[in-house]
Amino acid sequence: MEGTIHTLQEYMFRTETITYILIVIALFAITFFWKFLNGRDDEE
Amino acid sequence: MSITRRKFLGWLGAASLGTTLGTTAHAASNKEFKGYPESRGVLFDNTRCIGCRKCEQGCNKVNELPAPDRPFDELSVLETKRRTTAKAYTVVNRYEKVSSPKAPVYSKIQCNHCLEPACASACFVRAFSKTEIGAVTYDESVCVGCRYCMIACPFEIPTYEYDKAFTPRVMKCTMCHPRVIKGLLPGCVEACPTEALTYGKRDDLLRIGGERIRKFPERYVNHIYGENEMGGTSWLYLSGVPFGEVGMREDLGITPAPKLTSGALSGVPMVVGLWPVLLTGVYAINKRKERIEREEKQLAVADALEKARAEAESKLAEAMEQAKKEKEAAIEKAVNTAMEEAAKAQTEETADAPTEEAAKNAGEEDA
Amino acid sequence: MSDEASTTKSYLTPFNIIAGIIVIIGLFITALRFTKGLGAVTNLSDNNPWGIWIGFDLLVGVALAAGGYVTSAAVYIFGMKRYHSAVRPAILTGFLGYALVVVALNYDVGRPWRLPFPFIVQQGTTSLLFEVAACVALYLTVLFIEFTPAAMEWLGLKRARNIVVKLTLLLTIFGVILSTLHQSSLGALFLIAPSKLHPLWYSPYLPVFFFVSSIIAGLSMVIFESTLSHRYFADKMDEAHLKEKDDIALGFGKAASLVLAGYFIIKVIGISEGNNWHLLGTSYGLWFLVELFGFVALPCFLYAVGVREKKLKLIKWTAVLTVLGIIVNRFNICLVAFNWHLPSSERYFPHWMEIGISVFLVTAGLIAFRFIVTRMPILYAHPDYPEEH
Ligand code: SF4
Numbered sequence: 001m002e003g004t005i006h007t008l009q010e011y012m013f014r015t016e017t018i019t020y021i022l023i024v025i026a027l028f029a030i031t032f033f034w035k036f037l038n039g040r041d042d043e044e
Numbered sequence: 045m046s047i048t049r050r051k052f053l054g055w056l057g058a059a060s061l062g063t064t065l066g067t068t069a070h071a072a073s074n075k076e077f078k079g080y081p082e083s084r085g086v087l088f089d090n091t092r093c094i095g096c097r098k099c100e101q102g103c104n105k106v107n108e109l110p111a112p113d114r115p116f117d118e119l120s121v122l123e124t125k126r127r128t129t130a131k132a133y134t135v136v137n138r139y140e141k142v143s144s145p146k147a148p149v150y151s152k153i154q155c156n157h158c159l160e161p162a163c164a165s166a167c168f169v170r171a172f173s174k175t176e177i178g179a180v181t182y183d184e185s186v187c188v189g190c191r192y193c194m195i196a197c198p199f200e201i202p203t204y205e206y207d208k209a210f211t212p213r214v215m216k217c218t219m220c221h222p223r224v225i226k227g228l229l230p231g232c233v234e235a236c237p238t239e240a241l242t243y244g245k246r247d248d249l250l251r252i253g254g255e256r257i258r259k260f261p262e263r264y265v266n267h268i269y270g271e272n273e274m275g276g277t278s279w280l281y282l283s284g285v286p287f288g289e290v291g292m293r294e295d296l297g298i299t300p301a302p303k304l305t306s307g308a309l310s311g312v313p314m315v316v317g318l319w320p321v322l323l324t325g326v327y328a329i330n331k332r333k334e335r336i337e338r339e340e341k342q343l344a345v346a347d348a349l350e351k352a353r354a355e356a357e358s359k360l361a362e363a364m365e366q367a368k369k370e371k372e373a374a375i376e377k378a379v380n381t382a383m384e385e386a387a388k389a390q391t392e393e394t395a396d397a398p399t400e401e402a403a404k405n406a407g408e409e410d411a
Numbered sequence: 412m413s414d415e416a417s418t419t420k421s422y423l424t425p426f427n428i429i430a431g432i433i434v435i436i437g438l439f440i441t442a443l444r445f446t447k448g449l450g451a452v453t454n455l456s457d458n459n460p461w462g463i464w465i466g467f468d469l470l471v472g473v474a475l476a477a478g479g480y481v482t483s484a485a486v487y488i489f490g491m492k493r494y495h496s497a498v499r500p501a502i503l504t505g506f507l508g509y510a511l512v513v514v515a516l517n518y519d520v521g522r523p524w525r526l527p528f529p530f531i532v533q534q535g536t537t538s539l540l541f542e543v544a545a546c547v548a549l550y551l552t553v554l555f556i557e558f559t560p561a562a563m564e565w566l567g568l569k570r571a572r573n574i575v576v577k578l579t580l581l582l583t584i585f586g587v588i589l590s591t592l593h594q595s596s597l598g599a600l601f602l603i604a605p606s607k608l609h610p611l612w613y614s615p616y617l618p619v620f621f622f623v624s625s626i627i628a629g630l631s632m633v634i635f636e637s638t639l640s641h642r643y644f645a646d647k648m649d650e651a652h653l654k655e656k657d658d659i660a661l662g663f664g665k666a667a668s669l670v671l672a673g674y675f676i677i678k679v680i681g682i683s684e685g686n687n688w689h690l691l692g693t694s695y696g697l698w699f700l701v702e703l704f705g706f707v708a709l710p711c712f713l714y715a716v717g718v719r720e721k722k723l724k725l726i727k728w729t730a731v732l733t734v735l736g737i738i739v740n741r742f743n744i745c746l747v748a749f750n751w752h753l754p755s756s757e758r759y760f761p762h763w764m765e766i767g768i769s770v771f772l773v774t775a776g777l778i779a780f781r782f783i784v785t786r787m788p789i790l791y792a793h794p795d796y797p798e799e800h
């Protein structure tokens with residue numbers, strides 16, 4: 001039974017938790033990406 | 045299991061993406077969840093209930109709840125419709141106005157221990173969990189007291205200790221979880237004198253209920269309440285009259301509670317993913333527009349300057365030309381005058397000269 | 412109140428006297444709330460677990476504090492620099508609004524000291540309330556940072572101030588994301604209770620409705636608030652503020668009118684999607700129509716007329732009407748149309764002490780606003796830091 005998900009609630013809890021972690025990562029990542037993308041322009 | 049999972053899925057544990065994703069594959073492939081296979085429940089048959097309130101008493105005793113305002117053997121309490129309170133996890137109501145001569149009909153309410161509990165879906169500290177054995181349990185030690193679980197529960201079951209200043213709890217039936225794991229029956233089931241309550245595996249209870257309906261079709265409504273309501277509940281109900289007549293809502297639908305919010309939740313990452321793109325895009329467009337405007341302005345300024353300079357130059361050149369011309373004219377004039385004067389002088393001289401010469405000549409002659 | 416300058420001599424202005432009384436009563440109820448429990452000061456019950464502390468303080472409070480993100484997005488992202496002078500007052504109002512929301516939540520939840528639990532102990536990630544809590548906490552932080560330049564200019568912390576100003580774009584974008592999320596999630600909170608909310612108000616579009624109406628609320632609040640500021644703090648305003656004020660009313664009025672039109676359309680589509688036309692004839696339906704026409708269509712039209720005819724007075728009064736409309740909408744969803752199936756004896760009506768706390772908190776917000784605008788460069792640009800575009 002360990003490892004099997006029996007309820008939608010449990011399933012959503014897991015997927016949502018991962019989603020939230022991804023969201024935090026994404027927010028940092030996009031910030032740095034924006035800097036990278038515009039790095040040269042800003043130097044000028 | 046829930047404990048290991050909880051540990052496993054703390055903020056840190058959940059970082060082990062691979063493992064977590066891996067575990068979902070088995071059951072989630074079609075995303076249909078059937079609940080815990082060993083899950084227990086209780087079947088309430090209102091055709092057997094005599095409204096004696098013994099179940100309320102049993103519940104009160106095993107859960108050590110405060111004594112009621114009026115004793116349990118006082119059946120006049122049934123005259124007013126009641127709901128669960130912080131002091132009573134379960135209550136029995138009497139319904140006189142029903143569409144059959146079977147009146148009065150009694151109905152017992154308590155937490156239905158949903159297969160997909162709305163309260164658990166709504167709680168932002170996961171104070172509720174659906175246990176493998178069937179009970180939906182509540183963990184007082186994390187509860188913040190936001191009461192969103194009470195908003196969420198479609199059966200209007202959870203109650204709150206509004207009178208406590210420091211330790212208010214959400215109060216609801218636990219399906220006697222502490223007793224059940226010790227192998228005892230839930231308090232109400234144990235107290236019921238008429239077998240209106242049957243405890244057992246939910247699957248078995250569904251079968252028993254189905255059999256009763258088949259055997260006595262004239263006695264029961266052909267529906268087991270709780271089989272599919274809100275995605276199914278661990279408490280199941282048989283009734284001799286339509287469920288709506290005994291205070292049970294028939295309009296709840298079969299959508300499990302977590303489904304109701306899944307759409308909104310799945311919008312969250314989309315906003316986080318796309319808003320920055322959109323917003324920085326708009327920002328970049330505006331910045332570019334501004335830059336072009338600025339450049340155009342600069343260009344225009346430069347142009348204007350150039351023009352002005354050119355104009356000034358040409359004017360200057362003209363002026364110089366003019367000046368030159370004037371100068372030349374002046375020189376010419378001066379020269380002319382000079383020449384004229386010189387010519388004049390010459391003529392005068394020539395006029396005078398013979399005299400001089402004559403004089404000279406005369407002088408030489410004289411000598 | 413308009414004789415602001417004289418308060419330095421005498422503190423017994425009408426505003427101060429009334430505010431003082433409210434604060435004393437508020438502190439008294441506060442003491443009662445935290446020693447005797449929620450039951451002693453509220454009419455909350457097992458059927459009605461959320462009262463006006465959620466309906467007004469949280470839902471209305473957050474919606475009306477939307478001016479911060481709306482204005483800073485308009486100016487910094489959409490490049491409407493003409494409205495630059497509106498940014499600081501809007502951010503300040505937003506910050507105070509959110510701060511008060513959090514204070515109000517401390518009154519409402521049973522064990523306020525556990526409010527950080529969803530983040531540090533157990534994350535209930537399936538809950539929309541988790542999302543709301545996370546976003547409100549983060550956005551309050553963002554607003555605080557966005558507000559600090561004004562305080563730093565006042566305190567003369569030049570270097571720190573310049574660092575924060577450099578972050579403007581990042582903070583603005585974060586603010587818009589977080590606001591989109593929690594403004595909409597406040598509506599989505601009710602998605603889990605289709606059986607309790609009247610079908611005319613329950614809709615899978617609730618999050619969209621809440622988000623769109625928060626833009627309307629933000630725009631209208633900026634107009635409303637700038638009118639009030641102009642009335643009471645005109646002496647604090649610099650030329651740019653005075654000059655741009657009418658421009659802001661016209662521009663924001665136009666935007667609000669447009670968004671209201673869109674909101675009206677999606678509300679009507681909401682009825683159709685739920686196939687609820689037949690409910691419009693009921694008493695709840697009539698009330699729904701009052702909300703839809705009186706507080707959405709009417710302000711939409713009035714704003715449009717005001718902008719076309721350049722009638723500033725009309726725009727200002729329409730802003731008041733729109734703000735009222737937002738309050739009506741949030742109250743409808745949280746209180747009026749919620750539990751509509753229950754008999755009236757089991758319905759909720761706020762206890763006077765609940766109202767007392769709400770009034771107390773709004774007053775506290777006004778006092779804080781006045782304290783700050785009379786000291787910090789909110790309604791004028793600090794002479795050492797001329798507006799940089
Ligand atoms: S009946 Fe209500 S309290 Fe009980 S499990 Fe279901 S949602 Fe939760």
Ligand code: SF4
Nearest residue numbers: 167187188190191193
């Ligand atoms: S009141 Fe307690 S149990 Fe209910 S949702 Fe809030 S934190 Fe969870």
Ligand code: SF4
Nearest residue numbers: 093094096097099236
């Ligand atoms: S004890 Fe049994 S018969 Fe008596 S009221 Fe409860 S369920 Fe009905």
